[in-house]
Amino acid sequence: MQYIDRLQVRKRINFRLRLNSILKYVFLGATLSGLVVLAILLIRTVSQGFAWIDWNFITGHLSMDPEKAGIMGAILGTFWLMLVVVFFTLFLGMGAAIYLELYAKKGRIHSLIQTNIANLAGVPSIVYGILGLTVFVRLMDFGSTVLAGGLTLSLLVLPIVIVSSQEALRAVPQTLGEASYGLGASKWQTIKSIILPTALPSILTGSILALSRAIGETAPLVVLGIPALLIPFPGGFMDRFTALPMQIYYWTLDAALVEEYANLAAASIIILLLMLFILNSIAIYIRNKFQHRF
Amino acid sequence: MTTKNVSVNTANLSTKQLMNEKKSAASIKNVFEKMVPAVLFLFAAVSVLTTIAILYTLITEAIHFFQRVSFTEFFTSTNLKPLSQNPSFGLLPLLSGTLLSTIIAMVVAGPIGLMAAIYLSEYASDRVRKLLKPMLELLAGIPTIVYGFFAFTFVTPLLRSIWPEIELTNILSPGLVMGIMIIPMVASLSEDAMNSVPNTMREGAYGLGATKLETAIKVVIPAAISGIVASFVLAISRAIGETMIVTIASGSTKNFSFDVTESMQTMTAYIVEVSSGDAAAGTTVYYSIYAVALTLFTMTFLMNLLAKKIARRFREEY
């Protein structure tokens, strides 16, 4: 007995094919829609802020006068923050990853730490801000310094660095380690001179990407209480500071007071995005240039 | 046996040296070898310490809060007037703000992200995927403060030109922008899930005369469903915790309402407001941010656990 009518099937196929191709473009449209918004965002920001970027704006000190205001203090603040973040996350992240991937026994404690790291990656950044305020600013009495801000951001991105470093270590072929052990190398020697150098490009790539996340973080800094007007440039870890996203935030808020502040905010956004762009380019460069294919 | 008869002189020397140094350095080396994992364990423990520190700070300070404000009031009152003469500390206004912004974001990011994932994993050629996916992921790399600025200075005015009743600060605009921001999260993770559906399953459907669409909708998505759900849950958790976009664009009205045109505050924005505002340490208002933060932490923590559980079940299927 025939249940399926070939003629019907033929007729339906045309409809089904048309539906398929229409939806293909709908799906493509959805994929592109995000990019369209991104384009609008960039175009708007650039058209609003680009005219305000000049040498004085980039190198100058902060000022209440929008014509005079410069962003160098915030750039330097961001830079100092990054130094702290790089220092702590690279060491802690790499160390933790090495422990978890290469030393830890795969048992309860291991999976507890692993779950914990995954969860930390999902904790809202504002909560890290509160942690930083309570622990670094108040308890350890660092005040609203680069160090306190940097440590807060370090904790924030540490889970990301650990996870990506773990992936990098996992990608090192086991045969390399075996070759080293086979020559009588100890575990640490093998890790130090074979596994780590091989994984390093990926680790760096992951860390730079985490760093670019840290650069843009605003909420934790808001909680830490960063001064709104700080004219001198920060020169060290114990200095008080302002950072690019903070300046964007303040200028956005104060646009009601002085309209041009909105343009300064846009100009600062351009600089921030530029820094992110450079960081990401470096990451991609390292990945393409130094990563081995096995 | 002790000497290698054929070896050249220098190599002979090196062997001796080799042996000697090994012996002399052995004990120091051994101690060092044992120390390394201990030190590295401490590094790994930092992450655990962080969690403990977060919990400890939030809980100890939140206890102060709950000594003054009852659980019932906090979780059931629709009134939040932290600084008024008769203060009240109901969480519900913040919860409604958080809920609304999250729902709006997911209404945007869910379908668009899923459609993008379908396109990338089922339709796009390798080259197109390799081009589009990183571009899409750029969206996730833009700092949220930039999105906040964008929502406030562009999206809101745009919405108001279409729909004049919308308030200058409203929950709709940051919700939409937040949705755009998390598209790549949904798209990327869902695409990963769909990609890990074995090709044989697709072939099964194609072999029955199914189109790509039918294969994607009826075979691939059901097969990848737990991975997709996990990506949604993670995206929701992200939306709940998002701060700057709502701080800038949704205002600070503590409004228990579900009207998206209104200004309202989320839990995160409340924390920003109070901690950058006038709250003096030791006051109930000051402690309230810890209670709110603890609620926020618990919510996102549960979401993340849930996502992980779902994702793990997904991985076990293949």
Place this chain on the structure above:
Amino acid sequence: MAVQTQLYAVPAIEKKESKNKNEVEKESIFETKSLNLWYGETQALKNIDLKIPEKSITAIIGPSGCGKSTFIKTLNRMVELIPSVQTKGDIHYKGSNILSKDYSAEALRTDVGMVFQKPNPFPKSIYDNVAYGPRIHGIKKKSILDDIVEKSLKDAFIWDEVKDRLKENAFGLSGGQQQRLCIARCLAIEPEVILMDEPTSALDPISTTKVEELIQSLKKQYSIVIVTHNMQQAARISDQTAFFLNGEVVEFGKTDELFTEPKDSRTMDYINGRFG
């Protein structure tokens, strides 16, 4: 040498007797004409000219990488799903060239079903697996679907084993059951041809026997093309066999003849286990 040849030839000979009785010249359902296929730069099929007769079992044998899978995936244009693939030549299915642009691959695949090496049920209920094909072809009515599912499962010799658990997930079945379910799924769209790519290679001996019996029974209604690396299987169940080597058809002919008196020395070497 003689010993080894016998190893494979025995079942073939046994079978020959039963087969010869009702042998008739059959019309061909597929006809390939100088079919060539490239994966990017590498050519996987070279000038294939084959006539595949209807309502019988055609086996494709050959060493790994010789193009067996590629060939049968060309017959339902499944090979097109790989982006780098390029084809030249014709494949006539019931008279029309299926490689032409106008011919809808979806329509072709509705007529030409396929069963794969590894059982690949959908992660759905047993019922939904079988009903999937009819549903996409527009059959919505529960009663008709019920009938189709039951008939297909019966035809695939699996109805008795699953009739009480139709709503359960197909992943719960054993490998052999899954493979028969996949065959049932294929039968549900009532194809003319069934292509099978090493359908028993992932199965245990008992399941293999069951599937082989099933295949034998299907040949009354369907034209079957089966790829196998198991020469005994080819000898046991097929009516004609094509021997592929490096993308070429070295020899094609009646199964019993090919296994007992191969015309090409490479065929002889292969069935005697010299390589592959």
Place this chain on the structure above:
Amino acid sequence: MAVQTQLYAVPAIEKKESKNKNEVEKESIFETKSLNLWYGETQALKNIDLKIPEKSITAIIGPSGCGKSTFIKTLNRMVELIPSVQTKGDIHYKGSNILSKDYSAEALRTDVGMVFQKPNPFPKSIYDNVAYGPRIHGIKKKSILDDIVEKSLKDAFIWDEVKDRLKENAFGLSGGQQQRLCIARCLAIEPEVILMDEPTSALDPISTTKVEELIQSLKKQYSIVIVTHNMQQAARISDQTAFFLNGEVVEFGKTDELFTEPKDSRTMDYINGRFG
């Protein structure tokens, strides 16, 4: 059958003649006593009792999964790197039991080098690859390292090919060169024993020949244990052969005897290609 046996036996016989000339009873460098090994619950080695003579080539053959790799990785305790592994029994290396806790695995591995199936150079320069071993053992002086590198590369028959590009990355070498580099890297620490796990299985025939020649030349100075799935290779190059099956040693003896007159029927079946 006779034909097939000869296929393997011929080179072995050829070789036998040259070998018989300088044959002496050699002392054993390794001696395993009821060696048992488990991966978690599954036992991979069962009561292995073997005496491996020094300064000669011992081949280990057997079908896939029979425990060949496991066995030689036990000889330098590399198998310990897998967490679930448990061993019972003794392995005596030059008289002392290397499986005892006191015996340092690092010291053992300095005496017992290893070459792997897939060439696995470090992602460093050719020079640094060879110098790696000496360096970790504390040799820092450039001039000594230079000497060691040169000698090792010469001993591994690869010096001429790489002497002008010592600073280049080892990944730029061909597969065969990489494998000889790995052997050179192993020679640089002047081991007593060299373990090789299918060292030529990833190589083309020409590279294979070169590596085989190299192995032959090394046996003057080193005791060599080589795992191979290629019986002709075992017959060609080894002095004695152990046939493993399911984690047991079925037969162990002089290579020419084992290949021409196997005592165990399973050995015979295996070398005649009945399974594996």
Place this chain on the structure above:
Amino acid sequence: ACGSDSEEESDAEEVDTSGSSDEESATNEDIEGSVVVDGSGTVYPLMALLAENYMTNEQQGVSVEVGRAGTSAGFEKFLIEDGTDFNDASRQIKPEEQEKADELNIEVKELKVALDGLTIVTHPENDWATELTEQQVIDIFLADGGIETWSDVNADWPEEKIQTYGPNENHGTYEFFYEEIMGEQDLRDDVNLQQEYSQLVNLISEDKNGIGFFGFGYYDNNKDQVQAVSIDFGDGPVEPSLDTIDENGDYAGFTRPVFTYLNMNHAKEKPQVLDYAIYVMNTVNDVAGEAGFAPIPDEEAEQLKSELEELK
């Protein structure tokens, strides 16, 4: 700067004063160090301006940073060991805060720096409620003032619902409104209270029936978006302006002083803190207008300045 006339004037003045103060402080050695100011967001623009001027014109070696945590949070940072040097406040120090200072042996000096006129603003197209009596303002914001629509205030006005706005309780401005103007009577429930002044300005500029209050500076900078209501304190309507805002002037009813509080211990230990305090009192009246504040009487400024100079 923002381009309004009054500011250009004060700009010119500022250049002038900085020249003269240069001469004055020429006797001073160049000093170094940092001065930390935090506190009121209302006073922030004024203090930020002073700080910037001080660092560009007076003492390049001294770094003055100005935060805007808010009056109370500012006191929190001020009244601790090694706290901030100054705390800006849009209200007077509270007894609790003073007690805490005493406990810590922190000698606190109140410096009145300027006057702010609380300004009632409406939508620019609101052509009816351009003048209100003090009582009408109170009634409009009062919890049970019985006013829902404009016609409830004045029968001739439109019968449309009034929407009220103001800064939230975080702000000293709210406290002043509640305590001094409303006489601590509860505000109505539906006042739209906002944290950010920018939001307030925008909200009112969009709401035809909106009425709100905030400091004069925010009105001054947004005259194109909102209009100020003239207030009748009994002697006829008075428009808020830098001239009328005065503790004894016509707009006195809605005028409040703003302060910065100085940690005297710091002033005695750190020359830069004292120097900066003197600078503030010396020049604040010249720049107050630029930041949207009315100056305090010159005698008061002189008096405070000389009190500070005694410490030298």
